[in-house]
Structure formats: structure tokens, C-alpha cells
Amino acid sequence: MGRVVNILMVGVGGQGVILASEIVAEVMVRAGFDVKKSEVHGMAQRGGSVTSHVRFGEKVYSPIIKRGEVDILFSFEQLETMRYLDFLKAPSTILVNNQKILPPSVITGDQGYPQHIPELLASTYPQVVLVDALTIAREAGNSRVVNSAFIGALSCCFDIDEHIWEKVISTMVPSTLLELNVRAFTSGRERYFGVTS
Amino acid sequence: MKVLLSGNEAIARGAYEAGVKVATAYPGTPSTEILENIVRYREIYAEWSPNEKVALEVAMGAAIAGVRALAVMKHVGVNVAADPLFTASYTGVRGGLVIVTADDPEMHSSQNEQDNRNYAKFAKIPMLEPADSQEAKDLVKVAFELSERCDTPVLLRTTTRISHSKSLVELSEPTITQVQGGMEKQPEKFVMLPKHARIRHGLVEERMERLTTFADSFEKNRIEIRDTSFGIITSGACYQYAQESFPDYSFLKLAMVYPLPVEMIRTFAAQVKKVYVFEELDPFFEEQIQSLGIEVVGKAVFPRCGEFNPTTAEEGIRGRSERSEPQPLLSSLPPRPPVMCPGCPYRGIFYTLKKQKLFVTGDIGCYTLGALPPLEAMDTCICMGAGIGHAMGIDKALGNEALGKVVAVIGDSTFLHSGITGLMDMVYNKGACTVIILDNRTTAMTGRQDHPGTGYTLRGEATTRIDLGDLCTAVGVNYVIKVNPYDLAQLDAVVREEIRRPEPSVLIAEAPCVLHRRDKKQPGVPLVVSEDTCVGCRTCLQIGCPAIEWREREAKKGTSSITRELCTGCTVCAQVCKVAAITREGE
Numbered sequence: 077m078g079r080v081v082n083i084l085m086v087g088v089g090g091q092g093v094i095l096a097s098e099i100v101a102e103v104m105v106r107a108g109f110d111v112k113k114s115e116v117h118g119m120a121q122r123g124g125s126v127t128s129h130v131r132f133g134e135k136v137y138s139p140i141i142k143r144g145e146v147d148i149l150f151s152f153e154q155l156e157t158m159r160y161l162d163f164l165k166a167p168s169t170i171l172v173n174n175q176k177i178l179p180p181s182v183i184t185g186d187q188g189y190p191q192h193i194p195e196l197l198a199s200t201y202p203q204v205v206l207v208d209a210l211t212i213a214r215e216a217g218n219s220r221v222v223n224s225a226f227i228g229a230l231s232c233c234f235d236i237d238e239h240i241w242e243k244v245i246s247t248m249v250p251s252t253l254l255e256l257n258v259r260a261f262t263s264g265r266e267r268y269f270g271v272t273s
Numbered sequence: 274m275k276v277l278l279s280g281n282e283a284i285a286r287g288a289y290e291a292g293v294k295v296a297t298a299y300p301g302t303p304s305t306e307i308l309e310n311i312v313r314y315r316e317i318y319a320e321w322s323p324n325e326k327v328a329l330e331v332a333m334g335a336a337i338a339g340v341r342a343l344a345v346m347k348h349v350g351v352n353v354a355a356d357p358l359f360t361a362s363y364t365g366v367r368g369g370l371v372i373v374t375a376d377d378p379e380m381h382s383s384q385n386e387q388d389n390r391n392y393a394k395f396a397k398i399p400m401l402e403p404a405d406s407q408e409a410k411d412l413v414k415v416a417f418e419l420s421e422r423c424d425t426p427v428l429l430r431t432t433t434r435i436s437h438s439k440s441l442v443e444l445s446e447p448t449i450t451q452v453q454g455g456m457e458k459q460p461e462k463f464v465m466l467p468k469h470a471r472i473r474h475g476l477v478e479e480r481m482e483r484l485t486t487f488a489d490s491f492e493k494n495r496i497e498i499r500d501t502s503f504g505i506i507t508s509g510a511c512y513q514y515a516q517e518s519f520p521d522y523s524f525l526k527l528a529m530v531y532p533l534p535v536e537m538i539r540t541f542a543a544q545v546k547k548v549y550v551f552e553e554l555d556p557f558f559e560e561q562i563q564s565l566g567i568e569v570v571g572k573a574v575f576p577r578c579g580e581f582n583p584t585t586a587e588e589g590i591r592g593r594s595e596r597s598e599p600q601p602l603l604s605s606l607p608p609r610p611p612v613m614c615p616g617c618p619y620r621g622i623f624y625t626l627k628k629q630k631l632f633v634t635g636d637i638g639c640y641t642l643g644a645l646p647p648l649e650a651m652d653t654c655i656c657m658g659a660g661i662g663h664a665m666g667i668d669k670a671l672g673n674e675a676l677g678k679v680v681a682v683i684g685d686s687t688f689l690h691s692g693i694t695g696l697m698d699m700v701y702n703k704g705a706c707t708v709i710i711l712d713n714r715t716t717a718m719t720g721r722q723d724h725p726g727t728g729y730t731l732r733g734e735a736t737t738r739i740d741l742g743d744l745c746t747a748v749g750v751n752y753v754i755k756v757n758p759y760d761l762a763q764l765d766a767v768v769r770e771e772i773r774r775p776e777p778s779v780l781i782a783e784a785p786c787v788l789h790r791r792d793k794k795q796p797g798v799p800l801v802v803s804e805d806t807c808v809g810c811r812t813c814l815q816i817g818c819p820a821i822e823w824r825e826r827e828a829k830k831g832t833s834s835i836t837r838e839l840c841t842g843c844t845v846c847a848q849v850c851k852v853a854a855i856t857r858e859g860e
Binding site: 088089101102105110111112113114115116122123124125136137138139140142143155156158159161162178179180181182183184185187188189190196197200 | 275276277303381382405433434437438439440441510513514516517518520582583584601602603605606607608609610611612613614639642646647811814817819821822823831
């Protein structure tokens with residue numbers, strides 16, 4: 077694959093966006109690609125917006141994705157999805173975790189949380205996948221493995237052996253939750269196979 | 274073996290491979306992870322220093338003892354370390370001395386975006402700048418070789434996008450074994466009396482000439498000739514952005530950003546029809562290249578402010594594209610700024626200061642978030658330690674008019690970094706101010722690092738803990754009062770009393786950071802809002818706790834509601850509730 081693939085991962089501080097991006101980047105390394113990944117630490121861990129750029133291909137230069145060049149928007153939270161739509165390339169895939177986390181101005185009742193985000197996205201973009209990662213995680217046995225379920229859905233976008241994904245997940249999650257994570261990944265992958273490829 | 278490393282991890286690895294023996298730092302985004310990774314190499318002595326000046330002095334001491342030493346800091350940290358830095362340039366070294374300056378264009382987590390390449394020129398110290406993690410590791414080794422060969426400290430500059438981006442790095446084993454070192458009396462080199470310093474300055478100027486010659490032959494300064502209709506001179510992350518956008522054009526990629534390779538620049542400029550200088554922040558290369566009489570285009574088309582990206586290169590060179598911006602799907606999105614954690618001990622403090630309508634001279638740390646709505650209880654924030662000096666200056670400017678209206682707030686790590694000197698001034702020069710030390714037992718904002726007040730070292734070893742109260746008493750503060758930041762009534766009363774006191778007083782608000790690993794408190798019983806009792810006055814929303822949200826209700830206008838999973842049971846919301854609608858679950 078000569079072309080560089082750009083994944084923009086977005087969410088809220090504390091959701092595990094950075095760890096998820098570590099997993100995706102490491103999978104791409106093991107699949108033989110040149111990989112770059114970039115995010116901003118610091119303020120982000122206090123519940124603010126978090127983004128991580130993951131890029132892979134034969135040769136990658138910039139660690140950040142150019143506006144208008146995102147192939148896959150991988151969003152951990154509904155509202156956060158809306159902030160980065162101008163980064164998208166046409167055609168692109170949007171995977172949205174079906175979760176809402178209220179920002180401060182909504183908490184205080186000064187602003188409303190935008191309604192019908194999934195429907196709005198689906199009516200505008202051809203490839204929108206709403207992933208119910210939390211349900212999959214609960215079915216797998218623990219809501220804490222929600223990100224592995226979500227990554228399972230993402231994994232369907234690439235022609236990469238699922239064992240590589242499982243191996244990388246195994247090395248990066250706490251050993252106590254290892255089996256649950258792999259189970260959540262597998263169900264996420266099975267549920268969305270064919271939908272996101 | 275190739276592994277994916279951040280720039281910071283790569284610098285740590287480079288230090289290990291280069292045989293570094295002593296590494297020092299004060300935590301600061303985006304530099305913090307360098308020491309956090311170095312500490313994994315047990316061969317290297319690594320410490321959190323109280324501030325960057327001390328960090329550099331300790332590293333310099335190690336270099337004077339003949340071993341390789343690394344001092345690490347964020348860009349504004351170099352301001353703190355500037356005093357030893359400028360004269361270290363004169364003395365030179367024995368063992369190699371490398372100083373990492375991690376700059377933060379765009380101010381992702383900083384109070385300014387100063388361009389520290391200027392320090393290289395100002396202090397006459399060579400500076401290297403990597404463009405990815407592999408180069409970050411490689412340049413650490415180059416920096417130490419250069420330091421020892423040319424008898425100079427060397428600056429290694431990163432930016433956030435180098436420090437916190439990951440790319441593939443080929444690991445090797447240490448090529449240089451640690452030098453044992455030893456002491457050697459060389460007062461004419463290391464005692465900067467004027468008569469010695471005058472001689473050293475002459476040597477520094479000669480060194481700069483040698484370094485300029487070196488820059489021209491340095492293999493990591495690289496000319497890439499392709500299409501010659503224009504060429505781009507650039508370095509660091511900017512090189513990657515420009516390559517992304519203009520892979521078919523010519524480049525002069527600099528790894529040594531000071532001094533510049535003069536002959537190489539002339540050669541490059543002669544080979545291309547037009548030269549662009551693509552550099553973030555200041556026209557550092559541009560002005561120097563123009564002074565050589567070479568015509569270049571830089572800040573005329575590229576911004577002076579903020580971080581670049583590949584689009585910046587395109588828009589500067591090709592002009593802004595005409596393509597219409599897509600209409601956003603939703604007009605205004607609620608912003609999502611960082612917030613204080615649920616249960617944060619600072620919340621009640623800022624609520625109290627806001628209630629008393631005080632002028633709050635603030636400082637650098639998590640608690641700077643107290644400036645944001647809804648707390649909005651901070652009026653100054655400049656640099657570490659400044660809040661205490663600000664309070665003193667206001668007191669001296671306004672006298673009795675300010676009494677009872679001003680308070681300084683500062684974190685524990687920040688107080689030890691540079692707040693203590695301000696407090697000494699306040700005692701010595703008879704100020705009448707109150708300082709609140711927010712002692713959460715860690716350097717929280719940068720990810721919870723230890724400091725001299727925690728009782729633990731960077732390696733996690735137990736050590737003597739500096740008692741902040743004793744320290745304040747020792748410098749002569751007569752009123753040092755410990756307060757519980759979760760007890761709002763006590764806090765309110767003590768603050769009211771102390772700010773009117775016509776002499777210095779210090780309140781120490783003790784409570785560990787809720788994210789603290791060592792002193793981690795078990796979360797208390799979560800609180801609940803009684804829907805029937807809540808009158809919907811929204812007072813509890815004014816403390817800005819992420820665990821409390823507003824819910825529209827059918828029967829009445831709405832009530833507050835507590836998210837069980839987020840609540841730590843700190844009770845600050847229950848204490849501000851006027852109708853006792855918030856109680857512990859099960860009570």
C-alpha cells in the first residue's frame with residue numbers, strides 16, 4: 077500500500093483515546109507500515125477534547141493530518157465527532173461510539189447538548205457507522221473494556237490479520253482484563269465485519 | 274529492532290545509548306516524559322530538581338566532574354535556567370552537557386510560545402533540532418560529541434509535535450560506556466571572575482567560528498535537490514509538513530539550527546530559483562539568511578503565531594485555496610475546555626475566593642483552571658512563583674486600600690520551585706498579604722510528579738520531606754495556618770480573618786490530588802440530589818463539578834443531578850446547597 081491512510085481519533089480526556097491510538101499505531105507497525113502518530117498531552121487529561129492523529133503507509137512525513145485528508149474519523153463521543161468534520165476527505169468513514177459526555181456549559185444548563193447527531197451525520201455522509209461499544213462491552217462481561225469493542229469495529233476497515241490486533245491488545249491492556257478485552261474486541265469485530273470494510 | 278517511540282522516549286533512549294550518567298529536570302509539558310523514561314535506565318542518576326535553574330546547575334556540576342549530563346526543561350523553564358546557561362557557555366564543559374528545551378508553539382499547555390532558538394544565538398550555544406523520533410535519538414549522541422569536542426554546552430530543541438509524536442526508531446545498545454569522571458582544579462575555566470571571563474569570552478567567539486565551519490560539513494544538514502523552481506529551508510516538524518505538501522521540490526533541511534551553515538545556504542540558494550524559509554514562530558533563519566545578502570521569502574507569507582501544519586506550507590506558497598469552506602452541520606457546538614476533576618481539593622477554595630470577591634493573584638498549575646467559568650476566581654497568572662510577588666506589589670502600590678482584598682494562590686510544587694523567594698520578600702519588606710498554598714502533594718498538571726515536598730524521589734525512593742509549614746515559619750511568617758479545603762465554613766472564616774491581617778500569613782490547604790497514586794483516597798460515599806427538595810437554584814452548578822449536571826424536569830423548572838460514577842463524595846456541593854437537597858447516598 078503506497079498511499080498513506082489517515083485516522084483521526086477524537087474523544088474526551090479520560091476516555092482512553094490515547095491508549096486506543098497506541099494500539100492502532102502498534103498494529104500498523106507490526107503489519108509492516110511506516111507509522112506516525114501525534115497527540116497533545118497536558119491540559120487534555122482534565123476532561124477536555126482529545127485528538128490523536130494516526131497515519132500509516134509506505135512512507136509518512138507529517139505526524140499530523142492535513143485538513144481535508146482524514147480517511148477514518150474514529151470518534152469516542154457524539155459531540156466530539158462534530159468538531160472535526162472539516163478534516164474529512166470524501167469519501168471517508170465515520171465511526172461513532174454511541175456515547176454522550178456532557179461538556180461544562182451543558183452541565184450548567186447554559187447550552188444544550190446537540191440532538192440527533194447520528195441521524196444528522198447519516199443524512200450527510202455516505203459511510204457513518206454508529207457503534208454501540210458499551211453494549212458490546214457489557215455483553216463481553218465488563219463495561220470497562222468498551223474501547224476494545226470499539227477498536228474491534230475499527231479493525232474491520234483494514235485487511236489486517238485479527239491475530240495481530242489481538243496480540244497488540246494483549247500487550248497493552250492490564251493483565252487482569254486481558255481475556256475480557258480480547259473477547260470485546262472479537263465481538264466488536266464480528267458485529268461490524270462487512271459494515272465498515 | 275525498530276520500535277515506535279515518541280520524541281521524548283527517543284531522547285531518553287539516546288541519553289542511555291550515549292552513556293549519560295546524570296539527568297535532571299523540572300517537569301513541564303511537553304518535556305516531562307523524557308525523565309520519566311530515563312529513570313527506567315538504572316545506570317543513569319535521574320532527579321526531579323526543584324526548578325530548572327537547579328536542574329541545569331546540577332547537570333553542569335556533573336559535566337564539571339567529567340561525566341555526560343543532561344538537563345531537561347520546557348521552553349519557559351529555560352528562562353528560569355538562563356542565568357547559569359549564559360555563563361556555562363563561557364566556561365564550557367569537561368564531560369558533555371546537553372540541555373533539552375521543549376518548545377510549545379500553539380501553547381497547547383503553556384503561557385507563551387517563545388521561540389527558544391533565540392537562546393542559542395543569545396547565549397552563543399550550538400543548537401540541534403530533530404525532525405522525528407529517530408533523529409531525536411541520533412542528535413542526542415551528536416550533541417554530546419559536539420559538546421565535548423568543542424567545549425560547549427549544546428541545546429537540543431524540540432517542539433510539542435516532536436516531543437509527543439511517535440515514529441519508528443532503530444534501537445542500538447550503548448555505544449559509549451559511562452565515564453567515571455573525577456575532579457580537576459581549573460579555576461581559569463570554571464571560576465568566572467572578570468579576568469577569567471574576559472578570556473573565556475574570546476574563546477567563545479572563536480568556538481562559534483569553528484561551529485559555523487562544522488555546520489557546513491555536518492551530514493545531518495542536508496540538501497535535497499528535486500524541482501528547482503523553488504526550494505524550502507526548514508527544520509524540525511516543519512520539515513515534515515513541507516515534505517508532505519511539496520514532496521517534489523527542493524529542500525535544505527537543517528538539523529543544526531544554530532549556528533547556520535553559511536556556505537550550504539549559499540549553495541542551495543544558487544541552485545533554486547526562489548527560496549522559502551518555512552519556520553514556526555520567529556523569523557530566526559530568515560533574518561540571518563537575509564543578513565548574508567540572500568533573498569528569501571518567509572514571514573511575508575507564513576504566520577508568526579501558532580503551530581504550522583501541511584496546509585500552512587501550501588497556503589503560504591500557493592495562496593489560500595478558493596474552495597468554499599463546507600457549511601458546518603451545526604452552528605454552535607458547546608466547547609469542551611479542560612476542567613478540575615470531580616473531588617478536586619481546589620474547587621472549594623476558588624468557590625470561597627469568588628464568594629468573597631477577592632483579587633486573586635494566581636500561578637501555574639491545575640489550579641489555573643480556577644480562572645475559567647463558572648469559578649472565574651483568578652486575576653493574574655504569568656509564570657511560576659509570580660502570584661506571590663504580584664500580591665506584594667499590589668499591597669505596596671495600594672496600601673490599606675488593598676488590605677483584605679487580595680490573596681495569592683500557589684501550588685506546592687510551584688511554591689518550592691520559585692514561590693519561596695517571593696514569600697521571603699514579603700516577610701523581609703513587611704508586606705501584608707495572604708498566600709494560600711494549595712498542597713495536593715504532587716506536581717499535578719504535568720501528570721503527578723514528585724517534588725521536595727512529597728517525601729519521594731523520581732525513582733520512588735522515600736526521602737526527607739520538606740514541610741511547607743515549617744519552611745514558611747522558618748522564613749519568618751508568624752501566621753501559618755493549615756486548613757481543610759473540603760470544609761467550606763472553616764475555609765471561609767479563616768480566609769476572611771487572615772486577609773485583613775496587617776502582616777504576611779500563609780494558609781496551607783492540605784489534601785492530596787484525587788488522581789494521586791500514592792495517597793490515593795478511596796472515593797467516599799457518593800452524594801445524591803433529592804429531587805423533591807431541590808429548588809433548582811443552580812448554586813451547586815457554580816462550583817463547576819463535572820459530576821453535577823442540570824436536568825430539565827417536567828413537574829418544575831429543573832433540578833441538579835449527580836452522576837454516581839463520577840462523584841467522590843467530597844461534599845463541597847452539599848455544603849453550598851442552600852436547601853440541604855444534597856445528601857450522602859443511603860442517608
